[in-house]
Amino acid sequence: MSEEGKISIGLISCSGEACPGGTISRLATQKVLRSIRPGYNFVTICLPLFMAGGEEERHFARHYPTITIDGCEKCCALKATEVLSGPVSGKVVVTDLIAGEKLGEGTLATRELTAEQKAMVDQVAAAILEQVDKINREG
Amino acid sequence: MAAKYVILPCNGLDKEAGCLARELALKMAAATGSEIICPVLYQTAPSRYAPLLREGSLVVIDGCATRCASRIAANNDLKIYRKITMAEEAKKRDYNPGPDWRVGAGAAAFVEDVWRSWQPVLREQEAGRAPGENAGLFAGPLEYAIHRHDKFIFRVPLEGFYFNENDCWVQVQGNRGRVGISDYLQQNLSDITFVTPPDPGTEVEQFGEMGTIESAKAVYELVSPVTGRVVAINEAILEAPELINENPYEKGWIAELELTNFEADREFLLDGRRYLEVLKEKVADFNAGK
Numbered sequence: 001m002s003e004e005g006k007i008s009i010g011l012i013s014c015s016g017e018a019c020p021g022g023t024i025s026r027l028a029t030q031k032v033l034r035s036i037r038p039g040y041n042f043v044t045i046c047l048p049l050f051m052a053g054g055e056e057e058r059h060f061a062r063h064y065p066t067i068t069i070d071g072c073e074k075c076c077a078l079k080a081t082e083v084l085s086g087p088v089s090g091k092v093v094v095t096d097l098i099a100g101e102k103l104g105e106g107t108l109a110t111r112e113l114t115a116e117q118k119a120m121v122d123q124v125a126a127a128i129l130e131q132v133d134k135i136n137r138e139g
Numbered sequence: 140m141a142a143k144y145v146i147l148p149c150n151g152l153d154k155e156a157g158c159l160a161r162e163l164a165l166k167m168a169a170a171t172g173s174e175i176i177c178p179v180l181y182q183t184a185p186s187r188y189a190p191l192l193r194e195g196s197l198v199v200i201d202g203c204a205t206r207c208a209s210r211i212a213a214n215n216d217l218k219i220y221r222k223i224t225m226a227e228e229a230k231k232r233d234y235n236p237g238p239d240w241r242v243g244a245g246a247a248a249f250v251e252d253v254w255r256s257w258q259p260v261l262r263e264q265e266a267g268r269a270p271g272e273n274a275g276l277f278a279g280p281l282e283y284a285i286h287r288h289d290k291f292i293f294r295v296p297l298e299g300f301y302f303n304e305n306d307c308w309v310q311v312q313g314n315r316g317r318v319g320i321s322d323y324l325q326q327n328l329s330d331i332t333f334v335t336p337p338d339p340g341t342e343v344e345q346f347g348e349m350g351t352i353e354s355a356k357a358v359y360e361l362v363s364p365v366t367g368r369v370v371a372i373n374e375a376i377l378e379a380p381e382l383i384n385e386n387p388y389e390k391g392w393i394a395e396l397e398l399t400n401f402e403a404d405r406e407f408l409l410d411g412r413r414y415l416e417v418l419k420e421k422v423a424d425f426n427a428g429k
Contacts, residue, residue, distance in 0.1 A: 013152050014179065015150050015152075015177055015178060015179040015180075016150065016161075016177070017148070017150060017161075017164075017175045017176065017177030017178070017179075017180070018177040018180045022177070026152055029152060030152070044152050044153035045153070046151040046152060046153045046154070046157065046207070047151075047152070047179050048149055048150065048151055048157075048178040048179060048207040048208065048211065049151060049205055049207045051178075051179060051182045051211075052178075052182075052207045052210045052211050052214070053210070054205075054207075074180065074183070074184075076177075076179045076180055076183050077179070079183065080179070080182075080183065107165065107168075107175060110158075110161075110162070
């Protein structure tokens with residue numbers, strides 16, 4: 001629990017340079033972070049720092065419920081978290097939700113999203129919030 | 140501009156600076172036909188990027204002062220051509236990264252301005268010699284002698300390095316010499332914050348000035364151990380002077396000279412073993428408060 005009795009939940013997003021799903025996962029994570037959910041305190045964990053040796057980030061993911069958000073089936077965020085901090089409490093993989101051909105190829109600039117891609121962001125954000133609710137239900 | 144770079148951005152999510160680093164990486168990649176390395180994928184599958192790193196010059200873009208991208212590059216012994224830190228660029232421009240991670244119009248203009256200011260710097264590569272040229276000429280020391288005193292450990296390379304009594308060294312290969320400062324001096328100076336190396340083309344005399352080093356304690360005038368013309372400087376220390384603290388004999392070298400009179404210069408220099416004895420005396424004198 002964090003300040004004001006809120007449940008602290010960590011969000012670890014794919015970094016998003018190797019696949020367009022990465023950008024979708026970044027934006028969806030940001031959207032969840034900005035969402036107002038009474039009772040929750042969302043904490044981002046910077047994945048590059050986490051992997052480069054950030055002890056505070058690793059400690060948080062070890063001791064608080066954490067959800068990984070991955071852009072593709074490589075699941076860098078999930079694998080790194082499991083190796084460096086232990087099992088995650090929830091996971092979202094963009095390519096499990098959206099077919100690869102719809103996502104396209106190459107790096108996606110955040111400021112050039114189509115309406116369809118914005119809808120993908122909403123879809124992934126909703127999937128993250130489902131995981132949040134699951135954590136709450138399961139205590 | 141059509142130079143090809145390999146860009147390693149921090150692209151962290153939890154600070155706007157990280158998002159700005161990513162935006163700059165995207166802009167640079169689009170403008171120069173360069174490739175971006177995903178810092179996360181690089182750590183899980185480094186071989187994927189090995190061909191790119193062999194071909195292109197590495198530009199590292201850090202977001203905040205944690206400098207994760209630089210850390211990743213250092214951990215993997217990557218040779219950095221240029222390093223950009225968005226937090227520092229923001230400071231120069233009085234731009235305050237806001238709490239919102241969305242890259243709005245203000246942030247976009249800021250990134251555009253950073254990119255505009257870096258273009259001429261990157262163009263230098265096209266005009267100058269390829270980065271890394273001569274990198275293999277000066278291999279690091281094979282062996283260090285160690286002198287311990289209290290909690291301090293001083294290292295001196297025994298072979299291939301010559302020192303003056305001002306604690307500056309030269310490593311000689313043919314008619315080229317690479318110069319820097321000793322481990323003893325860097326520890327005395329403590330955290331080095333700024334380096335002003337001599338300009339390329341400068342003619343330097345033995346025992347003449349070859350730039351300055353600034354630390355939290357003092358500004359130190361470097362005394363050249365050799366005579367020659369400066370043909371290159373270690374640009375990495377301009378962005379990361381702490382490299383001198385990390386290892387003054389390898390990544391922390393300062394300048395490279397074309398030597399003009401080394402046989403005569405050597406008469407006034409100490410080899411590693413003799414310098415080690417001088418160093419021990421200096422440490423003892425310092426301890427005795429002389």
